[in-house]
Amino acid sequence: MVLTQLRPASRLLSLSSTLPPRPPSLSTTHLPRFRRSLATLGIRREDPRRVWERRAPLTPDAVRELAGTASVEVESCARRCFPDEAYKVAGARIVPKLTGEVDVVLGIKEPRLQDVRDIIDTDKGKKRTWMMFSHTHKGQPYNTALLSSFLPPTAGQTLIDHELLTAPTKDGSLKRVAAFGWYAGAVGAGEALSLTGLALLKRGVAHPLLHLPRPYSFTDLNDFKAALMATGKACADAPATQTGPVVIGLTGAGNVSTGSRDMLEALGARWVKVDDLANLPNSSEIYACQIPPSAYFERIAGGGYDRKEYYDQPELYHSMFAEKIAPYLTTVIHGAGWQPGYPRIMSNAETNNLIKAMGGRQKFVALQDITCDLEGAFEFMNQHTSIDTPSFEGPGDILVGATDILPTELPSDASAHFSRCLLPYVTRALQHADGKATAAADEIEATIKRAQIVLDGHIQPKHEWLQNKVAAYRAKELSAGKQKQILLLGSGLVAGPAVDVFLKRPDVSLVIASNNAAEAQSLANNRDNVTISTLDVSDEAALGKAVSQADVVVSLLPAPMHPQVAKHCIEHGRHLVTASYVSPEMKALNDAALEQDVLLLGECGLDPGIDSMAAMRILERVQHENKRVTSFISWCGGLPEASASNVPLAYKFSWSPKAVLTAALNDAHYKLDGKIQQVAGKDLLAEHFPKAPLWRGLALEGLANRDSLPYAEKYGLGPVDGLRDLFRGTLRYQGFSALLDSFSRLGLLGTTPLKTNWTSWPAFLAAAISEKLGTTIAEADVRATIHKVLGDKGKETIEALEWFSLLAPSTPNSSHAPPAIPNSTTPIDLMSTLLSRKLAYESGENDSVLLHHAFKLVPKDAAPGTPEQTVTASLLCNGTAQASAMSTTVGCTLAFAALRVADGQVKGRGVRGPYDKDVWEGVLDELEKIGVEVKETWA
Known part of the structure; x- marks a missing residue:
């Protein structure tokens, strides 16, 4: 085995030897020529809901450089990494709130929508430039409202996105000039190492990484690196563990990856090649491996990897990461970008296969996904984390971190770097204040132009496709005076996941109608946009009123009740979605539903569904x-x-x-x-x-x-x-069918009410057998009768009947005591009550x-x-502790189908099943997002 050795001196790495990449150099002819201006720069405080966002777009030193060329207002903020007083000393005015006079509004992340409107409304005719990471240029739906606020009827607004500030490199490609990527990688590495210590502890190993403080606890980068060095020494001095060495895999090759790599260098990690992973010795040292795409992406047909072909035709490739690399890694620090249409590094199915193959004790225990692409390269990374809550448990108890503001854990260093990069572009934006043009045609001007999503109130040609997003948002706003009203009938075993799906949609107003108020209240759990209604569906007037007030009715009632509900839906012109088979009684309503333009959609559960x-x-x-x-x-x-x-x-x-x-x-x-x-x-x-x-x-x-x-x-x-x-x-x-068949032969699944009375479960058994055989069987004779009726199966059946408390047992059986005998006299109903108690799931x-x-x-x-x-x-x-597999597959399927109907995405009418593409395609897509994936194989 060949290891990539670090030089011994690297273990004495200077605290200042690794710094983020410098901003692209600008020749003196391209430096901005300052001129006196009355332009005003306003530095926003960040959204107060972002508790940990402590970064600043410009440092006090940068504000000092602007003296004489612009006036600066800084919104007061005690959370910011640089105090108000430092900006005041640098020449800025500290204000409680930015005024409408500002020409350029500067921030890190997107502001609250109301704050934008407050500034615009103070002077609606003023031309103004906004600079931020707006998170709008990919059509992000959660910020469409923000983008809309810069467009007509609002006039004169320009939006420059920090993420789009790019300059050409020597090879002709474009590279971002103002980014936090290196710091994201550096902090991400620290979070990954802390996460690894916790993950190993959960596996029974107290590793020195457990004692590495998280990056936010350090004053600056140098202190953080000193702690990494000390931790690395502690790791090297500790004895090797039985679980094998800690191996960190690093993806990506840009600034993010460089930041992570630099921190692993400070730790003293020993770098190895991908080919070494399978044969690493069990050492106390921490191993690290830079993993290029060529190591895990290969052609589906014939193998091999060609970078250009991969990016041109990603569908020709698949990932072998789960098979070739993941089994040997403790932790992955993921810093490589991913886009839909490209193969994932690890799909949910591949992850589950790895976990299953290792019996749930796989080596891979931690993922720090710095890209934060939900369900992206690592599909099981399906939720964001925060600095407060830095991880969640993924499949196989893998700890997953995905925090999108990592650089703010080292806010002063990160802000100083960003400020140096950004200052030339802020200066040029100030020169354009209030619509002023300049004659310059230089690199700075070209970079700003590339970063303009909106210029003077108009979406720029490269981003014109966003206009449709804005139009759809505005149309939705106009019609959103009334939210989508969904009526859920029933609150039983599968209702929970359905309710959760509905309530994730802010445009949905849900009514849970049930005859069990406590059960319904538990489902609502004091959440917004949900109300509880006590409803007896046998009350036709009350049922009709409830249906009339909904847009879509979702029924979890027993299937025989669906035609009754469907008739009310037809009468009031409301759509119905159920998980039950389409019965002949439902089919008979097809013509009436078509006439009223109503959809009665059934079979949207598991089976059918x-x-x-x-x-x-x-x-x-x-x-x-x-x-x-x-x-x-x-x-x-x-x-x-x-x-x-x-x-x-x-x-x-x-x-x-x-x-x-x-x-x-x-x-x-x-x-x-x-x-x-x-x-x-x-x-x-x-x-x-x-x-x-x-x-x-x-x-x-x-x-x-x-x-x-x-x-x-x-x-x-x-x-x-x-x-x-x-x-x-x-x-x-x-064994299920044979035993249940024995029960059937003894009359326990009969659907006709019994004629005799009884006061105990053994007496019920005797009555059921008597009814089945047409002769009276005394309790004392039940065992002999069972042997006579069932022959060789009698002994096994008797043992089961004892377990179910239908025969007096000689030894204790189920931990669940039998229920009180219900009023029903039908054997199958009585058995349903008994079995639901005796065969209930235990905790865990x-x-x-x-x-x-x-x-x-x-x-x-x-x-x-x-x-x-x-x-x-x-x-x-x-299933999980939160939801059974049955409730997830039935409830979520039903809810996803109902939402497609509510959104107008299902065009069919009449009585239908889920056989049309506008039903099944979207529902399967949504199920896959929550980990319910039907995996296909084509031999």
């Missing part, structure tokens, strides 16, 4: 490639995680217990191996599929799921006669959702015997 959406996405590509389907086999199921399945039925309930039991009694109709099969509901459990080997390590079985044959038409698969297989099934753990237990499609394809005109192509789509979603 995500299963159909995932199938339609594949089938769109099948059609595009001029192929046809010869076989379609689909499985889906909600189960406890394997560790929570050691109970009778190997099942626990994260969904309606009665719905689960009822589904096991449905008739089934499907086609396998060219033969159409029909199974009566009473035989479904007995005729289950004993093995479904879809996921390694999971002992699964399956049940046929209702009538599969209509899906030939629903999915556009062609005639059933042309398909060898057409099957949809439900997944369970092995989670559920899983599994989905697997398998298609066989051939060219449309293929001759018999043509080899088939296999395409699969798989989803494995695990």
Whole structure:
């Protein structure tokens, strides 16, 4: 193994030997020629909601340089890294609020919208220049209002974005001239090292990095680097750990990466090459590796990496980072940019595969994403952090940091650097004050022109596409007097994630209508834009009134109630979205819905829902490639995680217990191996599929799921006669069907009320068996009767019945005591109540959702015997402490579909399922953003 050695002297690195890149040099002919001017520069205080933003765009020394060329107003701010008094001594006026007299308004980040309007409104006719990181030039929706405020009917405003201040380099490319990138990288490295110490502690290792203070606690860069040096020495002197050496991977090659690299140098990290990673010795030293794109991006076909080709045709490439590099890294400091359309460094699926392969004990424990691109290069980086809360737990307990104001942790140093870079451009902007032109045509002038998003009230040609964004925003503002009103009927097991999705939209007003006020209040959790309504849906007048006040109705009620709700929706012209199968009763309302221009959209849950959406996405590509389907086999199921399945039925309930039991009694109709099969509901459990080997390590079985044959038409698969297989099934753990079949044979799943009375659960069992057999069975004779009815299965069934408190047990069983006997007299209702208590999830237990499609394809005109192509789509979603997998996949799917309807993105009307692209495409995209990803493989 060859290591990239540091010279011994590097361990005595001078505290001043690493500094951020200097601003581009300007020849003397390009330096601004100051002239006396009455122009006024106003330096804003930063948005007070940004508690940690302590940077300043110009230092007091820079303000002193402007003396005699401009007057300067500085908004008073006790938080800023330079005190008011320093600016006052430098010649500035300290003001509580900028006046309308200022010609150039200067800040770091974007201001509050009201502050902009206050300045503009004091003198609406004045031409004024604004300089800031506006975060508008990419069409960022959260700042469209800010951009709009600089455009007509407001007159004379110019917006210069710091991020767009660029100058040409020797190779002709453009490089930013005023940036905090080096400091972002330097601070990001410090945060990453502190994060690593914490992550290792959570893994049981007390590493010296745990004692490295975070960068914001130091007075300046020199103090920070001194601490890095001391920490590096402590690491070198500490004994090696059993978990192996700390290895830091660094991506990117710009200023951000340079800042991080310089801090790792100060730490004394030993630099190694990518090829060394797999064979590093277990040393107490900290290893660091600069990882170029060529090390992990390669052509999908044939391998290799060509930089120009990669940037020209990124779709030809994929990432091998998770396989080749991530297994050997402790921490990643990510400083490389990413854009949509380019491959991710690690997708969610790749991350999960890495974690699964290592049994949740992967070496990779920390990510500091300095780019802060949500769901970007590292897809699991899906939320921003702050200096107050510097990390969140990602998959596999990876600690993730993504704070977008890192340089402010070293505010004085960062501001001094930025101020030196920015001062020439501020000076030139002051020379243009109030619309004055200059004759200069130099590098500074060209740089400013490139950075102008708005000039004198007009969006510049390069940014004209933003005009549509502004127009859409203004149109929305005009129509936003009334928010989108969504009525959620029901507050059960899957409602929580749906409510969370709705309430992330500030333009949504949600009403939760439920007969369980406490449950609904818990969902609302005192959040804005949500109200609670106590509603009994049997009260037709109250239901009609609630529906009439909504734009979209979302029903989580039992499926038999949906037609009742749908009729009110049709009457009042409101759209309805549900997660339930479209029943014949719903289909009968199609013409009435069409006549009233109403959409009744069903099957927007998991199964039905995500299963159909995932199938339609594949089938769109099948059609595009001029192929046809010869076989379609689909499985889906909600189960406890394997560790929570050691109970009778190997099942626990994260969904309606009665719905689960009822589904096991449905008739089934499907086609396998060219033969159409029909199974009566009473035989479904007995005729289950004993093995479904879809996921390694999971002992699964399956049940046929209702009538599969209509899906030939629903999915556009062609005639059933042309398909060898057409099957949809439900997944369970092995043993479920046999035991539930025994319960059915004993009358416990009956749907007819029992005629006898009872006062205990064992008495209910005796009554159910009596009703099933048509003869009276005394409690004392129940065990013998079970053995007689079930034969060899009797012993196992009796043990389960004891566990469920239906037979007096000889040993303690479930930790859940049986519930009080409800008023219902129908066996299936009583069993639903009992099982929901006895098979409830314990604290710390989670559920899983599994989905697997398998298609066989051939060219449309293929001759018999043509080899088939296999395409699969798989989803494995695990629940969390915050939400079950079932509630996430059903509730979020339902909410995303409803929001698309509310936003006018779904054009269909009448009774429909999620088979149109304007439904499934957007919903699948939103699900992937929250980690619910259906992964496709095309063999």
